[in-house]
Amino acid sequence: MGGVMSSLAEARTRAAISKDTPKDSSVPARLPAKFIACDMRVEAETTVKNALGHYNFPLKTITNNNLEGVREADIILLSCKPQGFKAILGEEGMKDALKGKLLISILAGVTSEQIEGFLYPGGNKPADACRIVRVMPNTASFVRESMSVIQTCTPPLEENHLKLVTWIFNQIGRTASLPASNMDACTALCGSGPAFFALVMEAAADGAVAMGIPRAEANLMAAQTMRGTTGLVLNGEHPSILREKVSTPGGCTIGGLMVLEEGTVRGHVARAVREATVVASQLGQGAVNVNGPRR
Ligand SMILES: NC(=O)c1ccc[n+]([C@@H]2O[C@H](COP(=O)([O-])OP(=O)(O)OC[C@H]3O[C@@H](n4cnc5c(N)ncnc54)[C@H](OP(=O)(O)O)[C@@H]3O)[C@@H](O)[C@H]2O)c1
Secondary structure: OHHHHHHHHHHHHHHHHOOOOOOOOOOOOOOOOOEEEEEOOOHHHHHHHHHHOOOOOOEEEEEOOHHHHHHHOOEEEEOOOHHHHHHHHOOOOHHHHOOOOEEEEOOOOOOHHHHHHHHOHHHOOOOOOOEEEEEEOOHHHHHOOEEEEEEOOOOOOOHHHHHHHHHHHHOOEEEEEEOHHHHHHHHHHHHOHHHHHHHHHHHHHHHHHHOOOOHHHHHHHHHHHHHHHHHHHHOOOOHHHHHHHHOOOOOHHHHHHHHHHHOOHHHHHHHHHHHHHHHHHHHOOOOOOOOOOOO
């Protein structure tokens, strides 16, 4: 939330300084005016205040009273553990409190249909039902470098809501929009991806340490090299072309790449994303032991 709060604070300061600043069309006409954090434990209030209290933006914390928080809010960001949503949304009065509001869920593996089916069983959805939008951010949101996937909705979200959701998640990184059928793969690539890339980065640093580079420098070099590579790709370079450009005939890069290909690294990395996709799809259905041997 830090990234979102600092952007909201900046927007407030800009608006206070000058009413004549040129309008940015990506900024929603109405931005959130305060942030209410709901948690079960009283200790969480201190954590939230320490993390977010220094932004020039109204912040309120509520303990053990989600209903009050939802009643007071227009937009609700659901971010409990995936299996916890029924306890929160099943509370008496919650359906009423959610009327006409926007419910953003970032729960891994839980579909919008599951949430909607729980709130409005048997398809009994009133005209003023809340709008549910599923978003899959990732842990890099802490450094405002998340890759967040916003699930497209049918019928589509009204423009103001879509603009707002996109704006919120653009404050903590980049966004893409994809249909529900892609969300498990998005969870695997974007949600689990930082862990996969961290493993590759660590392995590269280990190799350098084995060849005499001190650990701290090796970690820094691996991280910055990965960052530089992502910078080039995000700037439009295709990964295959990048690889070819760096591979001098008879040189060290192609020598190293041959080893990676012998180790079927490419197939295994792709397989990790495929495996995580399948696991993500089962988690949402409440399956247990999803990582047990399958073959
Ligand atoms: N972490 C990621 O990279 C990532 C990426 C994409 C999506 N997600 C999704 O984001 C969600 C949160 O993940 P996380 O890693 O941040 O988990 P987490 O650290 O366990 O956070 C869950 C929070 O929800 C609170 N909570 C649980 N039940 C509640 C209730 N009944 N009322 C009010 N608050 C309640 C917890 O409070 P207590 O601390 O008091 O238990 C905790 O602060 C998960 O659904 C996950 O799938 C996470």
